[in-house]
Amino acid sequence: xxxxxxxxxxxxxxxPPSLVKxxxxxxxQEISLQDLRVAEQEATKEVIxxxxxxxxxxxxxxxxxxxxxxxYFAENWQGFTESxxxxxxxxRYYHKPVVTDxxxxxxxxxxxxxxxxAAQAQTKKPIKGMLTGPYTICDWSFNDFYPDRRSLxxxxxxxxxxxxxxxxxxxxxxxxxxxxxxxxxPQELDLAIEAMEIVTRNLPAHTISHICYGDFDAxxxxxxxxxxxxxDLEAANGQFQLLEILRRVPWPKxxxxxxxxxxxxxxRLESVDEVKAGILRALEIVPADHLYIDPDCGLKTRTWEEAxxxxxVIQHAVDQVRKEEGLK
Amino acid sequence: MRITTLGSYPKIPADNGPxxxxxxxxxxxxxxxxxxxxxxxxxxxxHVIQLAETHRLDVxxxxxxxxxxxxxxxxxxxxxxxxxxxxxxxxxxxxxxxPLVRGRLSFQGGVxxxxxxxxxALSTVPLKAVLPGPFTFLQLSQDDSYHNRQALxxxxxxxxxxxxxxxxxxxxxxxxxxxxxxxxxxEWNIREVKETLTxxxxxxxxxxxxxxYWGSGIHRxxxxxxxxxxxxxxxxxxxxxxxxxxxxxxxxPVEVGLGLIDARQVKKESVSELVKQLEPILRVxxxxxxxxxxxxxxxxxxxxxxEGKVHVxxxxxxxxxxAPRNGGLR
Numbered sequence: 059x060x061x062x063x064x065x066x067x068x069x070x071x072x073x074p075p076s077l078v079k080x081x082x083x084x085x086x087q088e089i090s091l092q093d094l095r096v097a098e099q100e101a102t103k104e105v106i107x108x109x110x111x112x113x114x115x116x117x118x119x120x121x122x123x124x125x126x127x128x129x130y131f132a133e134n135w136q137g138f139t140e141s142x143x144x145x146x147x148x149x150r151y152y153h154k155p156v157v158t159d160x161x162x163x164x165x166x167x168x169x170x171x172x173x174x175x176a177a178q179a180q181t182k183k184p185i186k187g188m189l190t191g192p193y194t195i196c197d198w199s200f201n202d203f204y205p206d207r208r209s210l211x212x213x214x215x216x217x218x219x220x221x222x223x224x225x226x227x228x229x230x231x232x233x234x235x236x237x238x239x240x241x242x243x244p245q246e247l248d249l250a251i252e253a254m255e256i257v258t259r260n261l262p263a264h265t266i267s268h269i270c271y272g273d274f275d276a277x278x279x280x281x282x283x284x285x286x287x288x289x290d291l292e293a294a295n296g297q298f299q300l301l302e303i304l305r306r307v308p309w310p311k312x313x314x315x316x317x318x319x320x321x322x323x324x325x326r327l328e329s330v331d332e333v334k335a336g337i338l339r340a341l342e343i344v345p346a347d348h349l350y351i352d353p354d355c356g357l358k359t360r361t362w363e364e365a366x367x368x369x370x371v372i373q374h375a376v377d378q379v380r381k382e383e384g385l386k
Numbered sequence: 387m388r389i390t391t392l393g394s395y396p397k398i399p400a401d402n403g404p405x406x407x408x409x410x411x412x413x414x415x416x417x418x419x420x421x422x423x424x425x426x427x428x429x430x431x432x433h434v435i436q437l438a439e440t441h442r443l444d445v446x447x448x449x450x451x452x453x454x455x456x457x458x459x460x461x462x463x464x465x466x467x468x469x470x471x472x473x474x475x476x477x478x479x480x481x482x483x484x485p486l487v488r489g490r491l492s493f494q495g496g497v498x499x500x501x502x503x504x505x506x507a508l509s510t511v512p513l514k515a516v517l518p519g520p521f522t523f524l525q526l527s528q529d530d531s532y533h534n535r536q537a538l539x540x541x542x543x544x545x546x547x548x549x550x551x552x553x554x555x556x557x558x559x560x561x562x563x564x565x566x567x568x569x570x571x572x573e574w575n576i577r578e579v580k581e582t583l584t585x586x587x588x589x590x591x592x593x594x595x596x597x598x599y600w601g602s603g604i605h606r607x608x609x610x611x612x613x614x615x616x617x618x619x620x621x622x623x624x625x626x627x628x629x630x631x632x633x634x635x636x637x638x639p640v641e642v643g644l645g646l647i648d649a650r651q652v653k654k655e656s657v658s659e660l661v662k663q664l665e666p667i668l669r670v671x672x673x674x675x676x677x678x679x680x681x682x683x684x685x686x687x688x689x690x691x692x693e694g695k696v697h698v699x700x701x702x703x704x705x706x707x708x709a710p711r712n713g714g715l716r
Contacts, residue, residue: 141652141688141691142398142400142688142689142690142691143398143407143688144396144685144686144687144688145396145397145398145407145480145685146479146480146481147454147455147472147480147481147482147483148454149406149407149410149411151398151407154479154688156652197479198479200651200652200653201651202651202652202653239479241474242474242477242478242479243477271472271473271474271481272474273474294471295471295472295473296471296473296528297470297471297528299528321471323471323472324471
């Protein structure tokens with residue numbers, strides 16, 4: 059039987075102009091929270107329609123309700139305050155949270171369940187439940203309360219675990235716990251792994267962790283110990299040099315790899331041929347039925363048109379590879 | 387004791403004031419033109435310099451308001467290298483476009499020179515240029531052309547020297563070479579680094595300093611690099627707690643800067659604690675040979691906190707000046 063080669067997406071999508079406007083109007087108190095939620099749901103439907111039209115296999119809801127992947131949780135949990143914006147690159151800024159008290163839920167668990175459930179209702183294809191991992195939330199916040207990073211990370215791990223369990227209970231088949239900061243400090247990799255063990259303990263789901271823009275050279279192959287089913291890594295951004303690092307050890311039979319094949323921080327549209335070449339290189343390392351193809355990272359920094367174009371190139375490249383390699 | 391900042395500063399205001407972020411957004415939406423964008427950048431640079439004036443900094447950077455990252459200006463000035471994909475900048479949630487070397491490097495020049503000429507014209511405070519050091523450039527770039535580390539290093543040193551030379555008549559008072567990679571990564575050939583940096587600094591007729599930050603390996607560079615042509619070493623004493631004991635131990639043949647103000651945490655330092663830490667170093671190194679500064683560019687902080695850190699610098703300087711020492715008030 060032919061092996062399958064699946065496509066997915068990492069997380070965020072660009073917010074359509076109608077939602078950008080609604081968010082601005084909500085900030086100016088011109089519309090209600092309910093009106094904003096309606097605008098978010100409409101945008102989510104559009105994101106799902108696009109992915110279905112393109113034929114993507116495992117979908118995301120696009121994170122229309124979120125501004126930033128860390129700030130979203132900080133805004134909704136206790137123990138954080140919001141700082142003025144800090145630049146992360148180019149002209150991109152984020153409100154870096156400040157931990158000023160013990161972190162905890164503000165209300166009932168399941169902060170992300172409602173948006174996941176609304177998105178899943180739009181499609182028969184699986185929608186990933188999207189969470190940010192404890193290590194990254196800690197690393198991308200100022201800590202003005204906890205005596206050390208470890209105690210903050212572990213408190214956060216318990217919160218993320220409860221959130222993951224709530225998603226699983228709601229029916230999420232795939233749960234992605236993003237840990238882009240995990241490659242920041244190789245000496246803390248074990249700590250991050252320990253925290254992920256808390257998050258994924260007894261979690262009845264297909265677990266994924268997206269990691270990007272780091273020093274993989276320093277953390278591979280130790281990264282394979284991260285207790286998730288699938289690692290989702292970026293490769294296009296570094297001209298696929300990551301694949302040479304992955305060649306160091308045979309790819310484990312019990313792990314999946316999702317590999318980023320288009321640079322989400324560049325206006326340049328990749329050609330189908332270069333994306334195809336990247337996929338074929340990845341197939342030399344990971345068998346097709348353990349490989350997923352996606353963009354390097356969330357698409358929110360692209361315009362809607364750019365995001366569509368990049369995803370279309372991916373889908374065309376995957377279709378050609380499937381045909382030429384006898385894959386489904 | 388003198389005070390300075392190290393490099394970058396937030397491009398947005400804490401409250402009202404010129405915001406480069408907003409100006410770029412408006413420029414991209416075509417609601418303002420190039421002239422207005424340029425004016426905002428100048429106004430923001432002026433704000434950084436005014437802050438230095440207000441707090442009586444002895445030397446300041448221009449806040450590197452025009453730079454996207456520490457390589458940006460130099461990459462624009464050098465042929466056959468381009469700003470490529472984003473990578474994490476060491477252990478920060480900040481991303482730089484890594485220099486991608488595509489052919490033999492050659493110096494074109496003009497961009498950094500023009501940027502600094504504009505900044506000097508705005509400043510009444512002595513202004514320094516901040517440039518990437520050759521080892522950080524080498525470590526954080528991608529070589530698709532040389533495939534020979536030594537040949538690439540030699541050319542990087544040469545283009546950086548040409549860059550530095552091109553700045554000498556702009557009115558800057560100092561060139562600060564930033565080498566966070568030497569602090570951050572553990573394995574370097576100390577002899578090679580010393581010899582290369584000596585070549586880099588040789589016969590450049592301007593005060594030159596070396597900034598080492600964001601790593602625990604800073605203390606091991608103090609002795610070898612104290613005699614490599616730099617007038618002063620700026621040392622991150624937050625990331626490497628061995629720095630302070632070393633500087634307390636014996637005098638160095640070079641001025642020393644202490645990065646005791648944490649440029650990556652919002653927690654405000656205690657002025658009295660800082661003075662206490664500085665006292666023995668001032669005694670050993672000599673008060674006129676010691677500088678205090680943040681342990682990196684302040685752009686990793688929100689603008690209100692960045693300003694607060696500059697304020698702490700001046701408070702500590704004032705406290706040191708008035709502190710009873712050696713048997714009497716100064």
